[in-house]
Amino acid sequence: MTMRRLALTVLGIVIFLLGVLWTLQGLGFVGWPADSFMIGKRQWAYIGVLAMAAGLILVWIVRRRRSGR
Structure with a gap:
């Protein structure tokens, strides 16, 4: 895993x-x-759910991409 992918995964x-x-x-x-x-x-419960979804999507996108790209 590249450093960029690792950083994005941790961020997610x-x-x-x-x-x-x-x-x-x-x-x-x-x-x-x-x-x-x-x-x-x-309101913060709704914002939290959106943040959870954004974090999961970010991790999913990073993990889905091939290491060769």
Whole structure:
């Protein structure tokens, strides 16, 4: 795996994990950090789901491309 592909894969995973956190905060399941403005705001749950999808799509695209390209 090239360095670029590795970096994009890691970026996709980080975006996905941030999306999970934002979704859980938006739904009120995670109260960390306690002073976060995202806790209990459904808008952040929707944004989190979009971030999770974007992260998964990025990882899928990077993994799908041949190493020869």
